[in-house]
Amino acid sequence: MFGTSGVRGRFGEEITAGLALSIGRALVADGADRVVIGRDPRTTGPLLADALAAGIRECGGEVTDVGMASTPTIARSVAWAGADAGVSITASHNPPTDNGIKLWTPSGMAFDADRRARITELVERETFEPAAWDAVGDRESFEGAIDRHAAAIAAAVDPVDGLRVLVDIGNGAGGVTVRALRSIGCTVETLNEGPDGRFPARPSEPTAENCTTLAAAVAATDADLGIAHDGDADRMMAVDKTGSFVPGDALLALFARDVADAGDQVAMPVNTSLAVEDALAAIDASVVRTRVGDVYVAEAAREDGVVFGGEPSGAWIWPAATLCPDGPFAAAQLAAFVDRMGSLADAVGTIEQYPIRRESHETTAKAAVMETVADRLTAEYDSVSTIDGVRVETDDGWFLVRASGTEPIVRVTAEARTDDRADELAAVGRSYVTTAIEAEG
Template sequence: MFGTSGIRGQFGSDVTSDLALSVGRAVASAGYDRVVVGRDTRETGTILRDAIVAGLRECGTDVVWVGVAATPTVARAIETHDADAGVVITASHNPAPDNGIKLWNPSGQAFDTAQREEITRRVEEDDVELVDWEGIGSYEEAAGATGAHAETLRGVADVVSDLSVVVDVGNGAGAVTADVLHDLGCDVETLNGQPDGRFPGRPSEPTAENCEALTQLVAASDADLGIAHDGDADRMMAVTGDGEFVAGDVLLALFARDAAGEGERVAAPLNTSLAVDDALAEVGATVTHTPVGDVYVAEAATADDVPFGGEPSGAWIWSDQTLCPDGPMAAVTLVELVSRRGSLSDLVAEIETYPIRRDSVETDDKAGVMAQVEDALRERYDEVDDLDGVRVDTGDGWFLVRPSGTQPLVRITAEARSDERADELFSDAKALVEAQAGHAVADD
């Protein structure tokens, strides 16, 4: 039921009001007595909100509705309202037909593995505890969650330069970024600033391809940098003043090097570039690998020696602030970094990058293919990491074979410090996957 970041899928088939009602009942029955609820800009969120709230209240849980807001805004509001958990109705960066449900703890950390398993079990077994009419949970509407988030963000940065920033809100819930940057003294221009869950301005995911209008606008103007969010603003990506979209691994390296010090670790998924390892080595810090998914990055960031964690897809976590990926926090932090250290273009140029190769092989038997691939790799290599898929570190590079969580694909990623070695690692890994996928087809 849960993927790498909550429950998510097409509204009306994968994600329905029946499911939302069941999740609300399960959360309440699991002992969460007071729950904050919010949603992103998708109109289907109103239907899921009503169902979630009904399920929570009819099992005795009090509900605090904070309205349409960014995911990190809602996650931060849990502690503010002395609640036990939070629910955000969002499909994050997914297309407009999708929607979903994310569950949060007061620390801002997403529900961990044990919590997700309990909610899943209660939904599947219909193990819920309905109350009579006298025991139903209360409902209140609370204004000010976005304002409180903004106040916190204004307190973590001191933007002293008069920077010009373009903020592409992506028709989502992340307009708080533009407001805070303006308050901090920046000249701010917004793009796709009107909340609209159909995402008419661009697809919700802030990729280089989807942010072409932002890169063109920044390049054609005197802006110092550009910021882009997804629909619920848990992600943030950036564009240099020259109009160059900054790769996620590079942005991760910049944040990590600034946040971590001697002897500390940074949490990042095991498909993260060697550029991050090398950037951290300059300050005496290291990378600790996690499975792919910001849920797992957040779990690793609970350790005392992990001040920061992130994913190249745009999820950034500063553990002393919140364990929820906070796109507005990342935007403010990046602008403060540029103000303090110089242009984003120059900062990006400091990060040495390496050739990385990615592709996928289609198969209807992901589990079978992965099992055969792992067996074959264990015969060839002494050390094989099966934390998430199968990863092999060869010393001069690495490759990862990992099943897609949502599609009938096995993904292959390879990186090395030279083109030739990256091509070699990638070709070998892909050939192995294709051979096993061919065997799976033949067996059928």
């Protein structure tokens, strides 16, 4: 039922009011007496919130409702409200036809694998105990959660001196970023500020292709920095003052190098660029590789010695602040960084950019294909990781074979310090995949 970012899918098919009702019941059956709920602006959010709240209250649980807010606001509110769990009703960067349910602990971390499995079992068994008619739970509003989030960011980030920032909220729930940036001294203008769950201005995911309007606007003005969020603002990507979109690997390297000292570790998924590892090696820090998905990065980030975690897709975690990917907090941290450094473009220029190759291979037997590929690669290579797909390290690069979690596809990613070597490693990975697909017919 759960993927790497909660339950997510097309509304009316994978995601229904009935499912939300069952998850609400399951949370109480699993021991949650009080649950914080909130949602992004998607048109199906209010009815899913109502169904979820009904399931919680029917079983005697109390509901604290944040309303429409960013996912990190909701995740932080679990502890603020003294609750046992939190729920974001969001499909994050997915299209407006989709919605989803993501579950949070008081630490700000998403539910781990064990707790997701318990909720799944409870939903599938459908053995819930309704409360007596006079013991159903209440539903109350959490007033001021967004203001509290903005204040927490401002208290944790160094003030800046008049930095001009253009924020593309993408018609999502990231308006808290504007408040936080203004609180630390930024001059802020916005694009696509009005919440609209149809995401009419641009697709929700803040990729380079989807942020061309922001890039052009930053380049045409005197803005020092551009910020872009997805629908629920757990992701944050950036544009430098020249209007260039900053690659996620470069942004991860900059954040990591800014936080880490010698001996520290930074958590990142298996598909992250060598550039990050090289940037950390230069300061005698190191990396911890995780499965793809912010929950896995968060699990690693809570360990001693890990000072930062991130995914190149735009999820950034400062464990000293919260274990939730917090796009507004990341925006403020980046603004403070640019204020100190003077130019994001110059800072990006200090990060090596290596050639990377990505390709996809369709197969209806991806599990069998991955088993065959894993067996062969672990037998034939010395440095192999199987924590998420199969990643092979070489002296001058790496390649990763990994099955998609949602599509009938096996992906090959390869990176090296030269174009020719990246091509060679991609060809090696491809050969193992195509041979396994042919063997499966």
